[in-house]
Amino acid sequence: MNRPYASRQPKRPRIVVIGAGPTGLAAGLALAGQSQADWLVLEASARVGGLSGSLRDERGFVWDMGGHVFFSSWPGFMALLSGPGRATMVERRRRAKVFYSGHWVDFPFQSHFQTLPPALAAPLAQGLAQAPGATPGQSFAAWCAAVYGRPLAEAFFWPFNAKLWQTPLEGMSSLWVDRRVAPADGRADWGPNNHYFYPAQGGAGRPFVAMARALGDGLRLKAAVEAIDAGARTIHLADGQRLAWDGLISTMPLPRLLAMLRPAPPARALAAAARLKHNAMWLVGLGLAGPMPAEAAAWMYFPEPEFIFSRLTNMAAHGPANLPGADARRWRAYLAEVPAPGGSADQPAGLVQAVREGLIRAGLAQPGERPVSVFTRLLPVAYPAPTLGREDDLRLLHDFLEGLGVFSRGRLGGWLYEIGNMDHAARMGQEAVGRLLGAAGEPLWDEQWALLKQSM
Template identity: 35%
Template structure:
């Protein structure tokens, strides 16, 4: 069988590409998906007790008119709209996110420690005109030793599972709120919160089916082109041919890979150049483990003993295994088996070669972590009616110091073979790895193929 365009993966990028090809009138394309369902890391799962879970805390917000129009069509009004309410748990108290803008909520000694680190002369400087050498040095320089120690360093190690000295910082952009001493002091003295920062301060969420409902709907638009349960195991680039674990062979003119770039180069690609293989070995990632707890009863917010309206929370505390917990029932009551009478607490824990976790005991340690953070009363353990666990080896593409050079080596060489690699792990750029970015990487690739338009979301220049 021959197609003009072969797409590996039916996640956001692959489906975005397939949908745009179809919109532009192209019919000679196929999508091969290893799993039995679409969505990739944006898929959702229904457990045996009737709770719906995402793989992590996805929220729907956008930088693109095209993506907005598309999701409007796919959701057809069946969504909730939320204002972001996110918090950081530090020293037994809750600090509004972004942490660095709201340190007035800290106990006095910690508050002073953070302010003192921001004072002139207290922030370490790499030297006149010298840029920080790595993410760790950038944290210390921008936030000072206080905020670095109390939040930025421990939290980032938990989420990336990578020492910050091994990471670059060109990815940051709108991902991290910077800090100004004057604004911090103003917030402290005027007792005001600064919580509106960021592109996701309002977001939408499907009423039913979790985030995966969006991509189930998108997949239906191109369903005749998608084959599930077909994991690509070999790509013969010079012959323009791919083979799956089920024995399916497809010839193509152009290949779009949305699977992990390192696997494409090191496992699937036939006779890759040695420098490509060496570069792919420099690409690092963490693994993420989601623990979902379904709990009878709505509970209360310990801050005011009313309904808990918090969306998600961050945890730099090393005694708590997860880096983030999402009140998934708040996103949609239909994420629980009995809407309006249950909670769905979704916790994310990261691991890597640098940060190990005992996964056999993780569920119990998550429960203890929730109790430590006052998110689960001691007596509520017996009201846990569902425990859901799912792990993915590829969780976050880590922006290491070597990443950009590796991509500069790999991507042009692949394109010379009529292979394009895009998406969260296909492109390996976390800074353009949200759902909207990922869909638009596929859309823009399709437009490049059929209309010779320039891609703007995925570029090799940082």
């Protein structure tokens, strides 16, 4: 059991939260609702939401930072998003497809490949029937073949995941798959997101803008943290300011946090941080004239290497408000996710053209059709990879940081992909505040670690 953190703090501690994504905003709201501590939320950019933010371009197209939909088994999440003064959320049924060998197959692929022509479907069915099943400790690559059979692994799981994760699947663990990868049980409605919510206006980022408003001047934008002095307990901002803290919640990518600490962390902590793997992701949004074709689902997966993107989101399917004038008869908009190796910085030559060609190949755009709007954005750290041995490195890093009074939480702060969604992030933020103010533990974080410890 964790020792209540508050027992080690001054009477009225000052808690600083780094980042105004879902984790930092939920932490800020929890802090705003109490009187035991002074607090402040610092956000480097001029807008809130982090990876879950949205923007409207000059033509009126709304772009999310990758396809984002809302779902959760935690009732507190919807209360945060859609309480009084927050966003109006609209419920939708999932319509997701996979484009394979020139055919559209309903998602999950392993439950619908039988709709392919017999020559394509038969070997996949035979491989699935003969699959031996998973054994503990398998790499993700081995797990895919063991659960779905080699033909399905070769057709979908290996190429799709190699494209997405940008790291060898043999070096990834299979500990995270339970809530993230569908079984091959023929159920079309698999998964926590078979129904989902999406804001009626303003894209996925709208609820976070509303949450930020409730923080008032407790939130500072354009306040980039450059260094953290763990000895003097001060934060150094890019504009030269120094701020004191007693407890810190950081939501920036964990390796970046380690690199910012003064004095420098011990060599074994730096080595553990250096072993963490992640991908980067280019987002390319294309706004086009004309309505969406009937075959366009809300989101579409592309396992084959001929397509530069791993997934396309049809922004209009989440609601016409994502289009100029909310006019789905005049406009359509596709948001492509193009994974890249971690550390990528330069836009690949021909990126936008390659996305256009992919749309044409999938029948979603016509040759010669010119986009009326083009949006590009790099997410330098998008998916924290569940690599083999990651748990030991993460345990070492989080124990070291918590000893300094620093709680690194959220998708990239915690670095646990299993609890890397928006609802998990918000809950981690809220529960980290509870811990700093005296609660014995952080239920979501502790539960995930209890699961991982069984396999460590």
